[in-house]
């Protein structure tokens with residue numbers, strides 16, 4: 001990047017917050033999977049006004065801007081290319097929780113607030129923010145919004161689209177659009193915030209948001225439940241929905257292999273007992289106490305009598321419930337330790353999942369007998385992390401194209417999505433461009449051209465190259 005632009009950036013945010021040396025920029029330029037590595041000048045503004053100044057400079061000089069929050073994207077979305085021409089715009093210094101309003105049940109936050117910090121802050125006020133997943137200690141609200149993050153409580157509370165009531169965005173020309181009214185009803189035309197949620201940094205920079213809060217759950221009943229097959233898991237989901245209704249807040253499916261691997265790779269995380277008697281396990285959560293609502297023990301007892309459930313560990317305390325969730329949330333880390341795998345994040349209508357798994361795993365194994373799938377996900381949302389590893393681990397990556405082709409063919413054939421929650425980024429861009437409905441893609445491109453005529457916002461991600 002030329003020296004004149006760097007000087008302007010220093011004037012905009014302060015010299016200390018413009019990083020140009022390799023040693024200083026390096027931690028920002030590699031993603032969580034270590035697959036994507038870029039080069040860029042890293043700029044760390046402190047507030048919306050400074051973000052606006054930086055984006056104005058970028059627009060005037062036609063310099064690409066790559067917004068970055070916690071850097072936990074699994075699709076290379078917040079990593080620039082290796083040209084060294086881009087500004088990596090880190091939002092992490094915008095980390096204020098501005099207003100917890102317990103009457104409106106909303107919180108106003110800056111984009112760089114870490115998700116777990118938000119959980120703690122609202123809990124102190126007796127409130128609950130439901131978005132949660134394994135990377136909650138690093139992922140930030142701006143990144144959660146830009147990817148429309150999902151996680152383990154979508155079943156009950158929805159994803160970020162459902163949890164957001166207002167946004168502040170720095171547009172690609174540097175103007176600041178502020179819509180932080182926190183209204184639950186507002187039918188004055190298009191709902192523009194939804195355009196920016198899930199746009200992966202291609203339409204503007206999210207700087208603040210108003211998010212919905214909920215009362216703290218009135219209790220927790222959590223169980224790890226062994227079943228013979230995904231089909232049995234779907235039957236159990238139906239039983240739980242019928243009996244627990246809105247109290248059913250989590251329903252996660254995992255291969256027993258995933259649980260064993262967590263314990264092997266992260267020995268501090270214990271299992272509640274043997275798990276090899278069942279090939280699949282479900283983590284179920286019902287958010288009430290048995291005396292104030294449905295009893296999970298009774299629901300599971302009936303499912304056991306009906307032959308749906310084979311084994312179950314019911315958490316006896318909040319600590320044990322947290323330990324069960326820790327197992328689930330540590331699967332990606334455990335997989336990474338055995339050599340990582342090809343991350344797939346697909347969604348289907350729930351009823352189609354057992355047959356999809358059956359057919360797709362068989363097709364893949366016929367083609368690649370050394371395959372080592374790690375299958376788990378948010379079954380209650382029809383979302384599977386259909387991750388494909390191999391022994392040895394390099395084989396899956398060497399055959400990536402063929403593995404993804406089969407996986408996506410089977411997904412699309414059933415009207416599913418190739419990205420349920422992680423987004424497209426760099427990793428899935430080519431497949432997305434091939435598979436997306438042409439008219440939908442055309443509309444997306446038109447919106448991007450209208451808002452960002454100079455093509456500065458996160459080029460190389462999601463949308464096709466313009467030049």
Ligand SMILES: Cc1cc2nc3c(=O)[nH]c(=O)nc-3n(C[C@H](O)[C@H](O)[C@H](O)COP(=O)(O)OP(=O)(O)OC[C@H]3O[C@@H](n4cnc5c(N)ncnc54)[C@H](O)[C@@H]3O)c2cc1C
Pocket residue numbers: 032066067068069070071072073074077078091111132133134135138139140141142143144145146147148149150151152200201202204205206207332333421422425458461
């Ligand atoms: C162990 C693990 C478990 C995970 N589990 C889940 C899960 O269950 N559900 C789920 O949805 N995801 C999950 N993820 C993926 C990831 O954590 C989410 O996509 C998360 O929302 C990304 O947040 P981040 O702060 O790390 O964003 P980043 O990775 O920094 O950025 C993500 C994208 O958003 C853009 N962006 C970032 N900040 C802004 C901003 N302020 N304005 C505009 N654009 C911006 C970036 O350019 C990039 O395209 C998981 C990841 C890991 C490592």
